[in-house]
Amino acid sequence: MMPYQISVTPLWMDNAAMPPPSTAALPARVDVLVIGAGYTGLAAARETAAAGRSTLVLDAGAVGTGCSSRNGGQVAYSIKPSFNTLSEKFGADRAFRICREGLDAVAYLRSLTAQRGDCGWRDDGCFFGAHTARHFTHMVRDAENQPRGLEQRISVVPKAAQHEEIASDFYHGGCVYHDDASVDPTRLLLSLLRRALDSGASVADHCAAVAIDATRDGFAVSTSRGVIDARQVLLATNGYSGPLSPWHRRRVIPIGSYQIATESLGAPRVRELIPRGRNIVDSRRVVVYFRPSADGERIVFGGRAALAEKDPLACVPRLRHMLNRILPQLKSVRMSHAWVGWVAYTFDTLPHLGRHDGIYYCMGYCGQGVPLAPYFGMRIGQQMLGLKEGATALDGLPFASRPYYYAKPWFLAPSVFAYRIMDAIGL
Numbered sequence: 001m002m003p004y005q006i007s008v009t010p011l012w013m014d015n016a017a018m019p020p021p022s023t024a025a026l027p028a029r030v031d032v033l034v035i036g037a038g039y040t041g042l043a044a045a046r047e048t049a050a051a052g053r054s055t056l057v058l059d060a061g062a063v064g065t066g067c068s069s070r071n072g073g074q075v076a077y078s079i080k081p082s083f084n085t086l087s088e089k090f091g092a093d094r095a096f097r098i099c100r101e102g103l104d105a106v107a108y109l110r111s112l113t114a115q116r117g118d119c120g121w122r123d124d125g126c127f128f129g130a131h132t133a134r135h136f137t138h139m140v141r142d143a144e145n146q147p148r149g150l151e152q153r154i155s156v157v158p159k160a161a162q163h164e165e166i167a168s169d170f171y172h173g174g175c176v177y178h179d180d181a182s183v184d185p186t187r188l189l190l191s192l193l194r195r196a197l198d199s200g201a202s203v204a205d206h207c208a209a210v211a212i213d214a215t216r217d218g219f220a221v222s223t224s225r226g227v228i229d230a231r232q233v234l235l236a237t238n239g240y241s242g243p244l245s246p247w248h249r250r251r252v253i254p255i256g257s258y259q260i261a262t263e264s265l266g267a268p269r270v271r272e273l274i275p276r277g278r279n280i281v282d283s284r285r286v287v288v289y290f291r292p293s294a295d296g297e298r299i300v301f302g303g304r305a306a307l308a309e310k311d312p313l314a315c316v317p318r319l320r321h322m323l324n325r326i327l328p329q330l331k332s333v334r335m336s337h338a339w340v341g342w343v344a345y346t347f348d349t350l351p352h353l354g355r356h357d358g359i360y361y362c363m364g365y366c367g368q369g370v371p372l373a374p375y376f377g378m379r380i381g382q383q384m385l386g387l388k389e390g391a392t393a394l395d396g397l398p399f400a401s402r403p404y405y406y407a408k409p410w411f412l413a414p415s416v417f418a419y420r421i422m423d424a425i426g427l
């Protein structure tokens with residue numbers, strides 16, 4: 001039992017002007033039906049609607065009910081495999097182009113938010129803390145040997161100067177990524193919603209797609225509110241991909257990511273703890289990430305709190321413990337919010353977009369979709385229009401599953417357990 005009330009609604013929703021539930025009757029037929037009203041679906045819908053295609057976006061819950069209203073709002077270069085790993089697999093040229101997509105995604109989001117100015121964008125950068133002295137050495141080596149043409153602005157912070165970034169001795173120094181940024185996740189969602197609506201798209205919330213059947217000239221999509229015929233269908237369901245498409249479900253691994261927010265500490269106290277207001281992540285395998293809230297009054301902390309999935313309130317003690325190991329000054333502070341969302345990992349840790357059995361899809365951002373989802377959502381929308389600018393370096397990559405994987409990630413708990421041990425012994 002918690003001694004005080006903790007909200008399980010994401011902090012960002014507290015003052016968000018979310019749209020009322022949609023009540024309009026569904027159209028019988030559209031050119032484009034997008035399933036999933038998160039960043040991906042809304043960005044894609046904006047493209048198709050702006051090109052004059054009648055476009056409807058469905059969501060099983062409220063708009064943005066998935067990750068897009070409940071993430072950490074951290075914006076970073078987000079292609080997980082390194083340039084060297086990608087080069088070994090695909091050759092240097094394609095590896096370079098895949099990595100460029102990661103930089104382009106951040107640039108796209110930066111320009112989008114600059115145009116609209118309503119997403120709480122902050123160019124404060126990110127401090128990447130070294131969990132061990134060996135990690136610090138590797139970080140410095142990587143920062144000094146960035147592949148040409150893929151450079152990010154990085155500066156090294158030795159342990160002696162670490163307090164300029166965070167009032168903690170937990171890390172062994174680290175690096176600052178100056179091009180990283182943050183947004184208010186819900187304001188970004190509402191901004192993408194507004195763009196899609198302004199372009200002529202419609203949105204139907206609380207409307208789950210339950211079956212997709214091929215027809216002579218497209219698809220008949222059965223929903224909880226009736227059947228809709230569509231010439232084209234996009235699956236933008238990411239970590240919430242359910243039984244609707246078993247093929248996709250076998251290719252994404254839904255993993256719970258948990259966050260807590262402190263009670264309001266006041267901006268001066270938050271500044272004492274994180275003097276430059278940056279995002280903080282660290283080099284452990286079981287990742288933690290935190291940042292000042294968009295209003296600068298609280299600290300929002302996230303990570304993988306449990307071996308197997310749990311409800312967010314049950315994870316508060318562990319997340320608190322993880323936060324207090326880094327910032328023991330917060331031991332007596334209360335948590336006001338705790339929530340969870342389902343990110344979508346893929347077996348090669350790359351996002352995937354394309355077409356399977358005629359159905360378009362775009363998903364698998366491995367917990368880093370704040371820049372990737374709006375960007376690849378825009379690209380898949382362009383692909384649906386047949387535009388050559390929709391082409392990406394990820395097109396045509398095999399989207400692999402694994403034998404014995406049927407959407408229940410039985411390997412997750414043992415993997416997290418092994419990673420925790422590796423982190424504990426500093427591997």
Ligand SMILES: Cc1cc2nc3c(=O)[nH]c(=O)nc-3n(C[C@H](O)[C@H](O)[C@H](O)COP(=O)(O)OP(=O)(O)OC[C@H]3O[C@@H](n4cnc5c(N)ncnc54)[C@H](O)[C@@H]3O)c2cc1C
Binds near residue numbers: 038
């Ligand atoms: C706690 C947490 C912290 C995160 N922090 C960060 C971060 O700091 N930085 C970062 O880059 N990324 C972060 N992410 C990841 C990021 O939020 C996601 O990658 C991104 O929002 C994915 O957007 P999306 O539109 O593809 O999917 P989602 O926003 O998850 O949307 C998918 C939608 O599909 C709908 N849906 C599913 N099935 C159906 C159906 N049959 N019919 C109708 N609708 C359906 C769902 O209801 C859902 O709304 C975080 C995620 C979580 C959970």
